[in-house]
Amino acid sequence: MHAMNAMNGVTTTILGYPRIGPRRELKRATEDYWAGRIDADRLEETAASLRAGVWRELAQAGLDRVPSNTFSLYDQVLDTTILLGAVPARFWGFTGLDRYFAMARGADGVPPLEMTKWFDTNYHYLVPELGPETRFQLSFDKPLAEYREARALGMETRPVLVGPLSYLLLAKSTQPDFSTLDLLPDLLDVYAELLERLAGAGVTEVQFDEPALAADRSADELAALRRAYHTLGGLTARPRLLVATYFGEIGEALPILADSAVESIALDFVAGPGNLRTLASVGGLRHKTLVAGIVDGRNVWRTDIPGALSTLVSLLGLTDNLVVSTSCSLLHVPIDLSLETGLDEGLRDRLAFAKEKVAEVVLLGRALREGHQVVAGARAVPAPGVNEQVRARLAELGDGATRSPHAERLALQASSLGLPPLAGTTIGSFPQTPEVRRARADLRSGAIDEAAYEKLNRGEIDRVIALQEELGLDVLVHGEPERNDMVQYFAELLDGFAATEFGWVQSYGSRCVRPPILFGDVSRPEPMTLRWATYAQSLTGKPVKGMLTGPVTMLAWSFVRDDQPLAATARQVALALRDEVADLEAAGIRVIQVDEPALRELLPLRAADRDAYLAWAVGAFRLATGGAADTTQIHTHMCYSEFGEIIGAIGDLDADVTSVEAARSHLELLDDLREAGYRRGIGPGVYDIHSPRVPTVEEVERALRKAVTTVDPALLWVNPDCGLKTRGYEEVTASLANMMEAARRVRASL
Ligand code: GLN
Numbered sequence: 001m002h003a004m005n006a007m008n009g010v011t012t013t014i015l016g017y018p019r020i021g022p023r024r025e026l027k028r029a030t031e032d033y034w035a036g037r038i039d040a041d042r043l044e045e046t047a048a049s050l051r052a053g054v055w056r057e058l059a060q061a062g063l064d065r066v067p068s069n070t071f072s073l074y075d076q077v078l079d080t081t082i083l084l085g086a087v088p089a090r091f092w093g094f095t096g097l098d099r100y101f102a103m104a105r106g107a108d109g110v111p112p113l114e115m116t117k118w119f120d121t122n123y124h125y126l127v128p129e130l131g132p133e134t135r136f137q138l139s140f141d142k143p144l145a146e147y148r149e150a151r152a153l154g155m156e157t158r159p160v161l162v163g164p165l166s167y168l169l170l171a172k173s174t175q176p177d178f179s180t181l182d183l184l185p186d187l188l189d190v191y192a193e194l195l196e197r198l199a200g201a202g203v204t205e206v207q208f209d210e211p212a213l214a215a216d217r218s219a220d221e222l223a224a225l226r227r228a229y230h231t232l233g234g235l236t237a238r239p240r241l242l243v244a245t246y247f248g249e250i251g252e253a254l255p256i257l258a259d260s261a262v263e264s265i266a267l268d269f270v271a272g273p274g275n276l277r278t279l280a281s282v283g284g285l286r287h288k289t290l291v292a293g294i295v296d297g298r299n300v301w302r303t304d305i306p307g308a309l310s311t312l313v314s315l316l317g318l319t320d321n322l323v324v325s326t327s328c329s330l331l332h333v334p335i336d337l338s339l340e341t342g343l344d345e346g347l348r349d350r351l352a353f354a355k356e357k358v359a360e361v362v363l364l365g366r367a368l369r370e371g372h373q374v375v376a377g378a379r380a381v382p383a384p385g386v387n388e389q390v391r392a393r394l395a396e397l398g399d400g401a402t403r404s405p406h407a408e409r410l411a412l413q414a415s416s417l418g419l420p421p422l423a424g425t426t427i428g429s430f431p432q433t434p435e436v437r438r439a440r441a442d443l444r445s446g447a448i449d450e451a452a453y454e455k456l457n458r459g460e461i462d463r464v465i466a467l468q469e470e471l472g473l474d475v476l477v478h479g480e481p482e483r484n485d486m487v488q489y490f491a492e493l494l495d496g497f498a499a500t501e502f503g504w505v506q507s508y509g510s511r512c513v514r515p516p517i518l519f520g521d522v523s524r525p526e527p528m529t530l531r532w533a534t535y536a537q538s539l540t541g542k543p544v545k546g547m548l549t550g551p552v553t554m555l556a557w558s559f560v561r562d563d564q565p566l567a568a569t570a571r572q573v574a575l576a577l578r579d580e581v582a583d584l585e586a587a588g589i590r591v592i593q594v595d596e597p598a599l600r601e602l603l604p605l606r607a608a609d610r611d612a613y614l615a616w617a618v619g620a621f622r623l624a625t626g627g628a629a630d631t632t633q634i635h636t637h638m639c640y641s642e643f644g645e646i647i648g649a650i651g652d653l654d655a656d657v658t659s660v661e662a663a664r665s666h667l668e669l670l671d672d673l674r675e676a677g678y679r680r681g682i683g684p685g686v687y688d689i690h691s692p693r694v695p696t697v698e699e700v701e702r703a704l705r706k707a708v709t710t711v712d713p714a715l716l717w718v719n720p721d722c723g724l725k726t727r728g729y730e731e732v733t734a735s736l737a738n739m740m741e742a743a744r745r746v747r748a749s750l
């Protein structure tokens, strides 16, 4: 470690904290409120006690500066939309909390705001709708109210706001030719008014979150950034301004912020290690405060304290005033590691959740102030275990390609499978009925034994196969009754993954997920899906499709080890899947689907990083599937139809059939794929499973008739646009019956 002098000026903060409560108290309270079990006052009581709990915890942990306005009943972008008075007209008939939740979830036939992913995370925000008709007006006193609430508890806080540039860029335009950036001057007027009011109430510092700066930004957007902070920085009555950037490197935005009048800039040195170089290249931040994001806010690993200190020491030379912080808000990690009593000791010793990360920030601050004797006792983070056999096999396999070109496989599969044109199939899951869920819960609690569970699931598979035969589907599925979740199910069966008990993270609103932790070399102790698939196949002469979750999706929806490149980890998962494919094939399964709904989600924010990502992502999929025989038909499924940047990668996956969601017109999507050179099997989802509505025969028929004008009927598949697990049997049966009737009509007229 570097020689280190005591630095008195160094302080500590974090950029944000989870708001759901250590036991998901917020989820319970909001859901109780929606169901009418509690009233608005009770909901507000719970919210206030959660906020107070977080502030107290952060202050007691020894942080010098504590953020506020990081709480939200649903989403901080929605809060901002309300703050700015940018409520679309369809919600004007609602008031107060009714309006708030109508915008989040829809009400009385009024559709909610659209929801989409917050940058490259698994958090979803509500998309503002802005247009020339938008009139911003300061309309919500939440930032001020939270500040006062904390102050009444004896705590001085820093209100956090969504930055003006990020807010406008996160919005969607209500008119094709309108740029939301045109609203910047109006937005700045409202923010100026807010800053003045906050200053009047005693607020000394405000944080503007600008994660949009971690993605590529055009000259116009950078000009808007300059203008925004020039305007806000130039206000006379205002708090100090901290502009927080995170999720990557901010590149060209740094000189703009450095030249502005803002007092502090937060940089992410975890997701954006290159920020150090950029900072040095502009000569550091003189006369400004650097908030150094050094503790990872996105992942669950303990910080390497000596390594972090050495980065911080280099940063001391690049600023007059250093604040130690998290890389981003801790919203994205579970709250409290001490609740996890079931984890293996060796693994626990490598982990830090939000609470523990706050302690790390405090420790790093003390170490810089008091010298490194403070950390002399810090334990080294143990290294993950190594599976030599997995590593040796991967080294030997290379890219693992053994299949003939697609055109040759196509002919072989056509004769071995003997499917009709417009073959009908589903995406995998059938409704998860209360009985199906109860069987899994009873097995877990010990209420039933393995044999009883096996019998219940077999009964379910019997019914699902019989139903599909009756409906006339061509490639059947077993229905996935054994799966709680498409990632968790496999994570529980693979070595190298662990599950937490309370490791909940907010996904959107009251929905929380508990991502598995991929902590070491991955291997497959035994087959994972074989007994269900082969049982289903034993019931029917039609092909049953084996069903696996792809390597990229396994990584995207887990916390993943960060001691080796994602590419290397993805190959290990792929190897386990490759073995599963081999086992399925050997047991007589002739069609195997490897789902990759998250392929687009992990796409890097910066265009320059995308080719490298797609290379390893596609490589992992091909490693998983590339050992299959030419006669085995490989399918993949993705839950979207707007492929954008990844459209070329779809063909590179080298699957035989791809099924996709069909939000847009089928034809447009089929044209896009064709233009990108895609000439394989394609199943454009012909109806939307996200709503209970049953499609008519005619509408499916119309879509199929359109599709056969551009796609060879032998390559066109007929399927819903995603799995059926969230639906009920009544609508599923009716929908699939109509879907297959439409397929038969179109076939008859070919
Ligand atoms: N096979 C999965 C299912 O049908 C796919 C789920 C998904 O695409 N998200 O449920």
Ligand code: ZN
Binding pocket: 427, 597, 637, 638, 639, 721, 722, 723
């Ligand atoms: Zn899907």
